[in-house]
Amino acid sequence: MAQRSKQNQSRASYRPGLYGTRPRTRLRLVLAIALALLSLGPLLYMLMLSFQSNGDIQGEVVLIPSHPTTSNYVQAWSENSFGHYFANSLFIAFATVVITVALASLAAFGFARYKFPGRELIFYTFLASLAIPNVLLLIPQYLLMDRLHLLDSLLGLVLLYTSSNLPFMVFLLRGFFAAIPREYEEAFRLDGASTLRVVLRLIAPLSLPAIALVSMFTFSAAWDEFPLALTMLDTPSKFTLPIGLSDFIGEHTTAWGQFFAGSVIATLPVVIVFLVTQRWSRSGVSLGGLR
Amino acid sequence: MTTTTTLERRPAAVSLGAASRRSGHWQRVTRRATPYLLILPALVVYAVFTAYPVFRQFEISFFNWHIFPGASNPFVGLSNYTKAFEDPNVRTAAFNSFLWIVVTVPLEMAIGLFAAAVLADRLPGSALWRAAVYIPVVTSWVVVSWVFSYIFASQGGIANGVLGFFAGHTESIDWTARTWTGNGVMWLLTIWKGIGWAFIIFLAALDGVPRDLAEAARIDGASEPRVWSNVVIPSIRAAIAFVTVMLVIGAAQTFAQVYLVTSGGPYNSTQTLMSYMRQQAFIDFAFGYAAAIGSVLALVLIGFSWVEIHVLRQQDL
Numbered sequence: 130m131a132q133r134s135k136q137n138q139s140r141a142s143y144r145p146g147l148y149g150t151r152p153r154t155r156l157r158l159v160l161a162i163a164l165a166l167l168s169l170g171p172l173l174y175m176l177m178l179s180f181q182s183n184g185d186i187q188g189e190v191v192l193i194p195s196h197p198t199t200s201n202y203v204q205a206w207s208e209n210s211f212g213h214y215f216a217n218s219l220f221i222a223f224a225t226v227v228i229t230v231a232l233a234s235l236a237a238f239g240f241a242r243y244k245f246p247g248r249e250l251i252f253y254t255f256l257a258s259l260a261i262p263n264v265l266l267l268i269p270q271y272l273l274m275d276r277l278h279l280l281d282s283l284l285g286l287v288l289l290y291t292s293s294n295l296p297f298m299v300f301l302l303r304g305f306f307a308a309i310p311r312e313y314e315e316a317f318r319l320d321g322a323s324t325l326r327v328v329l330r331l332i333a334p335l336s337l338p339a340i341a342l343v344s345m346f347t348f349s350a351a352w353d354e355f356p357l358a359l360t361m362l363d364t365p366s367k368f369t370l371p372i373g374l375s376d377f378i379g380e381h382t383t384a385w386g387q388f389f390a391g392s393v394i395a396t397l398p399v400v401i402v403f404l405v406t407q408r409w410s411r412s413g414v415s416l417g418g419l420r
Numbered sequence: 421m422t423t424t425t426t427l428e429r430r431p432a433a434v435s436l437g438a439a440s441r442r443s444g445h446w447q448r449v450t451r452r453a454t455p456y457l458l459i460l461p462a463l464v465v466y467a468v469f470t471a472y473p474v475f476r477q478f479e480i481s482f483f484n485w486h487i488f489p490g491a492s493n494p495f496v497g498l499s500n501y502t503k504a505f506e507d508p509n510v511r512t513a514a515f516n517s518f519l520w521i522v523v524t525v526p527l528e529m530a531i532g533l534f535a536a537a538v539l540a541d542r543l544p545g546s547a548l549w550r551a552a553v554y555i556p557v558v559t560s561w562v563v564v565s566w567v568f569s570y571i572f573a574s575q576g577g578i579a580n581g582v583l584g585f586f587a588g589h590t591e592s593i594d595w596t597a598r599t600w601t602g603n604g605v606m607w608l609l610t611i612w613k614g615i616g617w618a619f620i621i622f623l624a625a626l627d628g629v630p631r632d633l634a635e636a637a638r639i640d641g642a643s644e645p646r647v648w649s650n651v652v653i654p655s656i657r658a659a660i661a662f663v664t665v666m667l668v669i670g671a672a673q674t675f676a677q678v679y680l681v682t683s684g685g686p687y688n689s690t691q692t693l694m695s696y697m698r699q700q701a702f703i704d705f706a707f708g709y710a711a712a713i714g715s716v717l718a719l720v721l722i723g724f725s726w727v728e729i730h731v732l733r734q735q736d737l
Contacts, residue, residue: 146541147537168553171571236461240459248455262721264673267701324454353560360702392566403554
């Protein structure tokens, strides 16, 4: 314990804080708590309401549930094929993460380690998509999926999500891969490893923090995506959670309690993924090439 | 790991030289092809599902496009564009999209930077506070749009409850059914969900601010606001520019909130360009017209990014 605090001290003297000798810890702590409450407030309210029975939600202002009940969760899960939506979202998010990470890692390695004719051109073609507004894509992607018979298909959404996430992930990973010393790789190659093996066995393990970050971004993007899923999906059994959740909000009657319970269930996985990867990726990732 | 560190000491040039002497013609070919093979899978997906649709959108915008099989799609030149410029709904939507940028982007950036400043240095429980500020970013638009709709509901909404309690306001306001209160609710929602994204970029940028320089300025007697305006802000200029570009592009394409909270109503008065475009395409099936609206917005945004990048290059960032 004593050793540890000593270590902290020496680190602090090596690198003074942003606020120098007056860190204003107490003031910043109060502000931090206020910001956290502001950010989480609406979500905590949602959590609270999810335990309030439906009849008590209609018409009255509810702050704290008067008769807490878990019935909303039971009903939300059993009705409206909610489990189905959950499974669809999980499949789409996982498939998108796996394919995006695989394709982006290979491409990023190519860009980071090789000099070849057309490298700049291809890289900037990728990068240009960061400036391509989504507004350009919805209609032609719908027509394209129609032509490919991938409308109303989970695989179709996976392909669209992969394509839209790829460029930024290539950009992030390229910056990270370029910072890995070349000598590691050459040593690996002396042992006769193929390029694919170098990526899988050397670059990927060394880049886990960056890959965790990329996975988190991609997972939450695919998990939450709304406009494309709304436009492409037609059959209720193929709905993802964001589309399926709208089922609870009817034209005339709204099952608010069930909607909030469903929303809590839909929000938990992405928050868990975020918290897990946040722990992982803290060591050394300062958003790749962004700085 | 131990083997890599011992091997690493060998001079790299020698090992490469030995390898190339051994390699024949075939190996040189595969070596040349390697980077292309690595990039190919990503490039194919990107070309088919992102790059090709971009060109297709511009093409569609010159036709009176129908989705129905067997329908003829006559070429109509620029008439979709002239129609868009005369459509009063497009004018309203463009104005709303512009307001969206002007209202939400500065507030998201200011609060995001403030949060980053609060949490930049070590603080008890800082991982928790950082996670809390970022979590709204990973929530789904569907969930938070309805939560905000519920907070501002005419019956049982907490907003009306608070007004009634503090201001004695007994008349219940139907926030999301009116133009300006509806816009206000959606702006509030957008800002709330956008702060965390600006925050995380600014947090990373503040990490790179030279502490010694800030400390030196303080020792020279600079006040805290001066330290920020003369040392901190200049050294995170690149991040500020990046966040501005990305948030503006995002705000100009607002769709989900509008679709979910007000559905663009009453009478299309809260439509944004993107929500109006989607309505034209997938409710009214005017694909060519919708594509023209989207293309105009996209050209404006691409022009904006180009100018921004150009300015950044000149400033040598």
